[in-house]
Amino acid sequence: MDLLELEKRAESIRLEAEASGLDEDMSFSTTYDRYLKQLKILKALGEKIDDIIETDDILLQREYIKGQENTIVHPAIREYNNTAAGANRTLQTLRKIMAERKEKAGAKDPLLNILNGGD
Secondary structure (H helix, E strand, C coil): CCHHHHHHHHHHHHHHHHHCCHHHCHHHHHHHHHHHHHHHHHHHHHHHHHHHHHCCCCEEEEECCCCCEEEEECHHHHHHHHHHHHHHHHHHHHHHHHHHHHHHHHCCCHHHHHHCCCC
């Protein structure tokens, strides 16, 4: 899935939040901004990884203090995976915030229910 598609999906999240008034909630807003930044970072890292794959530089040799060499995976790949995992957790947080808002909106205040003649 490309960044444009992810941004469209992120925009649908924002529109849904706006419709429920959640877009003004600081917790939602900061989490949403963080998610957008993570998507941009993923795009940049993804382009870098495409270059790495094309040049076959996935594995790198690193020399440590005592002159020993070690083979490692390119750090950009690790950062991409970490950022993707973070973006997934951020998206889960956004969905949780939205679900809690819907739950609160659907719940009726017991005192108000009694005052209105309910059970």
